[in-house]
Amino acid sequence: MRAFQVTSFDAPPEVVELPDPEPKPGEVLLDISACGLNFADLLMSTGRYQDTPEPPFTLGMEVCGTVAALGEGVTEPAIGTRVAVFGGQGGLAEKGCFPAALCRPVPDTMDDTSAAAFMVAYGTSHLVLTRRARLQEGETLLVLGAAGGVGLTAIEVGKALGARVIAVARGADKLEVAKAAGADHLIDSDTDDIKAAVKALGGADVVYDPVGGDAFKAALGACNREARVIVIGFASGDVPQIPANILLVKNITVIGFYWGGYLKFNAEALSDSLAELMEWHALGKLKPHVSHTLLLTDAAEALDLLRTRKSTGKVVVTP
Template sequence: MKAFQVQTYDTPPTHCAVNAPVPAEGEVLLNIEACGLNFADLLMAKGTYQDTPSPPFTLGMEVCGTVLALGNGVSTPEIGTRVAVFGGQGGLAEQGVFPANLCREVPAEMSSPDAAGFQVAYGTSHLALTRRAKLQAGETLLVMGAAGGVGLTAVEIGKAMGATVIGVARGAEKMAVAKAAGADHVIDASADITAEVRALGGADVVYDPVGGDAFKAAMRATNREGRMITIGFASGDVPQIPANHLLVKNITVIGFYWGGYLKFDPTSLTDSMGELMDWYVQGRLKPHVSHTLPLEQAADALELLRSRKSTGKVVVTP
């Protein structure tokens, strides 16, 4: 079968012909219909992500596909069921094996590209805002990178939870995408973010997948007893937090890594995904997939992320 693999960290990922996998105990074999890309895929290709496997390996962290075969000890999901699953790798291929207990049946109303790009982005924002930040209705949520893969879902979920949402995005096109997703106010990333957020009353919760100067600007605009969630560092700059500033305004900085729950509380992820899929069926969430490309253009799909030319999700369809 065809797969898009990292052979070494020093060379770009490449298309390969590999043997089709066989499901081991506790696994299912999927015919992969769609694979959602994430910023973490870029880091994995360089060997700098916290959960990078040893080469060679197939990129692609989250997929939607149809069950073709079951490993020993697996009775569900049944063969022929369309499921979504976060496997951490293996998605940029025609077939793949994934843990059966992490598979979730996809509603008939949800397309495979929507399902493939749904899990990490929506799951991250949902757990971060509900479990970690405990966002309350009536609070003001500031979302950095508000037109990106996770940022856009934070805008949607924040609105669904009753918050006033301020989205920060770069350029008129991306600002319009954030506005269309439900942001009450949008700010250009090139503007004086601190001043503009303060003029809107400040932020009670900050959702930051960007880091760097954006994090610093957001901290200055955070209200007393505000909560700042660090999701990632797309800017490439991990900010150093001055602890004395936290004391002055009683600010809490919260770390959040969605994939970490796979190791210590996977049930929280599947429960969260169940609620989110219910919201999707109810029409409360409308995933934004800006680009859908075939497997042959996997490198182009990753470049869209690297160059920040995408909004929402980029999906590859093997």
């Protein structure tokens, strides 16, 4: 089979030929139909992600595929079942082995591409906004990087929870995508003063930040009292230092959130969250946005779309 592998952190990933894998006890073998890319894949390709394995390894954190074989002790999902799974790695390939316990059957209402683009982005936004930030109906949610993979899902989840959503993105085209996802107010980070614009709209009760850097600092300055600031990631490459005096004066809470970490200490929370999200999708409340679909042979180009911020929503690779 073909796989897109990191063979060394000093060289770019490449498509290689590998023997077909065989499932270990507790695993299933999938014929992979689609793999959703995440910013973490970029970090992992250079060894900068918190859960990066030692090379060689295959990139691709979340996939949709069909069960082709069962490892020892596995009775379900049955062979032939279409599933989605967050495996952490191994998705950018024609086949892959993943823990059976993490596989979720994909409903007929969801196509392969949407399923591969669904789990991490929607799971992140739903779990952090409901469990950690406890976003309430009528509150104002400020979403930075609003046209990105997690940003667009934060808009949709925020609206489903009854919030007013302010979207921050770069340029008119990306803001139009955020508007289509349901954002109530739009701020162009290329031309607008984020802090002043948010304050003019009444300030933010919850800030959703996958960007970091100057955008984080501006958003912190526009927070209302008792606001919650969610730290999702640092797409800007700048990890901000937080002035504790601002937190003190406004009673602000800063919340760190790593969705994949829940697999190690509370997988049930992930399962419950994804179950509700699947129901929302079936009801038409969620519409995954995939701006680019590329072949496995073009996986390097797919990663470059994330690196250069030329994509909106998700980028998906199909074998």
